[in-house]
Amino acid sequence: MTEMNAGASELHWLMDMLQTVDVGLVVVNADYRIQLWNGFMENHSGLTPRQVREHYLFDLFPEIDEDWLRRKCDPVLLLKNRAFTIWEQRPYIFRFKNYRPITGNADYMYQNSTIFPITDTRGDVSHLCFIIYDVTDAAVSKLELQATNGQLRQLSTTDYLTQMRNRGNWEENIKQEFNRLQRYPQHQSSLIMADIDHFKRINDTYGHAAGDLVIKSVAEIIRKSLRSTDIAGRYGGEEFAILLLDTTEDQASYLAERVRRKIEQTEVLYNQQTIKLTMSFGLVQRNTDIQDYLQWIEAADKALYTSKAKGRNQVTRYSKDL
Numbered sequence: 001m002t003e004m005n006a007g008a009s010e011l012h013w014l015m016d017m018l019q020t021v022d023v024g025l026v027v028v029n030a031d032y033r034i035q036l037w038n039g040f041m042e043n044h045s046g047l048t049p050r051q052v053r054e055h056y057l058f059d060l061f062p063e064i065d066e067d068w069l070r071r072k073c074d075p076v077l078l079l080k081n082r083a084f085t086i087w088e089q090r091p092y093i094f095r096f097k098n099y100r101p102i103t104g105n106a107d108y109m110y111q112n113s114t115i116f117p118i119t120d121t122r123g124d125v126s127h128l129c130f131i132i133y134d135v136t137d138a139a140v141s142k143l144e145l146q147a148t149n150g151q152l153r154q155l156s157t158t159d160y161l162t163q164m165r166n167r168g169n170w171e172e173n174i175k176q177e178f179n180r181l182q183r184y185p186q187h188q189s190s191l192i193m194a195d196i197d198h199f200k201r202i203n204d205t206y207g208h209a210a211g212d213l214v215i216k217s218v219a220e221i222i223r224k225s226l227r228s229t230d231i232a233g234r235y236g237g238e239e240f241a242i243l244l245l246d247t248t249e250d251q252a253s254y255l256a257e258r259v260r261r262k263i264e265q266t267e268v269l270y271n272q273q274t275i276k277l278t279m280s281f282g283l284v285q286r287n288t289d290i291q292d293y294l295q296w297i298e299a300a301d302k303a304l305y306t307s308k309a310k311g312r313n314q315v316t317r318y319s320k321d322l
Contacts, residue, residue, distance in 0.1 A: 024094070024132030027118065030077065032057045035127060044096040044109065063095045076117050077125050083115040087139050098136050110139035159234040161212055162219035167241075170233030171293075174243050177231075178293040181286055190252035192242040192283045193300040194222075194259070197312040199238040202275060210270040211238075214277055217268050225259050241297075249285035249317060256281040256315045264313060280307035284318035 024044070027036035033056055037049040045052075047060070058066045068090070072083050085093065087110040098106040112135050118127040157169035165173070174191070181187055196202075196218060203211040215238060222232055222240060235241040244252050260279055268275040282303025290296050303318040310316070 022134075024130070026057075026130040026132070027127050028057055028130075029127050030125070034060070036129075040132070041094075045094065061094055064093060065090075069093065073115060073128055076115050076128060080117045080119070080125055082117075085111075085113045085115075087112055087135055091139075093130070093132065106136050106140050109134050110136045161215055162234045164219055164223070164240075165231065165233035167233060167235055170231065170235065170241055170243070173231045173233075174241075174293045174296070177243060177245060178286070178296060185288065187246055188248050188285055190244045190247045190249055190283055190285045191296055191300045192244065192252055192256050192281055193235065193297070193304045194240045194242070194256070194279055194281045195304055195308070196238040197278045197280055197308075202277065206270055206273060206275060210268075210273075210275060213270055214238075214268050214275060217266060218263060218277070218279065221262050221266065222259060225255065225262065241300075249283065252283045252285065253315055253317060256283055260313065260315060278313035280304060280312045281315040282307055282318065283315065289320075 024040040025038040026041055028034055033054050034052045037052045042048055052060060058064055075081050076083050092108060092111040093113055096109040098109045112133045114131040116129055117125040118129055120126040157166060159166040177189055181189060202214055226232055229245050231243040233241050260281060263279045282300045284299040284303060286296055299318045302322045303316040306322050307314045307316040
């Protein structure tokens with residue numbers, strides 16, 4: 001009688017632990033019909049063990065990707081190996097709401113899980129047990145850290161005023177493109193350097209806040225004029241650099257002229273004052289005489305300064321005679 005009482009007590013403790021443990025426990029048979037459903041699963045699903053017992057798992061929870069879960073479970077059934085899922089691969093098996101106060105901004109509970117086989121008296125796998133771990137706190141912390149790191153990377157490569165690439169990031173891109181052209185000389189890319197005309201006069205007349213507004217307006221015009229493959233950046237002060245991949249000099253000249261006209265037609269309104277502006281351009285197509293990316297930039301700069309010297313508000317192509 002004492003042994004029977006001890007056994008009953010142990011069974012009671014096990015059942016109590018099963019219901020109160022802070023992980024989900026689900027047992028299904030080989031047909032994926034639910035046999036066991038503990039308190040964690042009841043609390044988060046709102047379904048009692050009686051309501052789910054003998055029900056087909058994928059009917060009760062259609063959000064579960066059946067093909068994916070079966071692929072995970074097949075080795076467990078056939079080879080008696082454990083399987084694991086982590087939230088980075090798939091955020092959850094069961095889509096439960098997140099109730100944790102610290103991570104209250106999460107839309108759902110992030111989950112890791114372990115799937116292991118349960119064998120019968122003959123050693124054959126008759127059931128599968130899923131252990132569901134709530135890892136929302138760790139997942140949200142990691143996602144927030146990744147987002148912060150992404151923002152820091154963005155800040156480190158972006159010009160604050162124009163939201164274009166900053167000079168350092170843009171120069172990394174022109175280095176890569178120059179190296180690519182060295183390997184594939186049959187390709188042609190062009191470079192445009194552009195500078196706002198009489199920018200110091202704008203600052204002196206209207207103030208630096210007006211100058212910032214002018215720079216932002218020009219950056220927006222350039223951004224809207226480019227293709228997704230073009231790489232533009234603020235090179236410094238009122239100067240911009242545009243790298244046109246797989247673009248000939250003629251095509252680059254057409255683009256520069258189009259941007260020049262748009263800027264010439266632009267009126268920037270600041271403190272009820274209208275600011276008119278123009279921009280000068282210099283461009284060069286990469287050729288075999290150019291030995292490195294710095295020479296490429298210098299050639300475009302020479303063409304730009306020629307535009308300035310000839311009266312500004314124009315596009316000049318580089319030539320050896322400049």
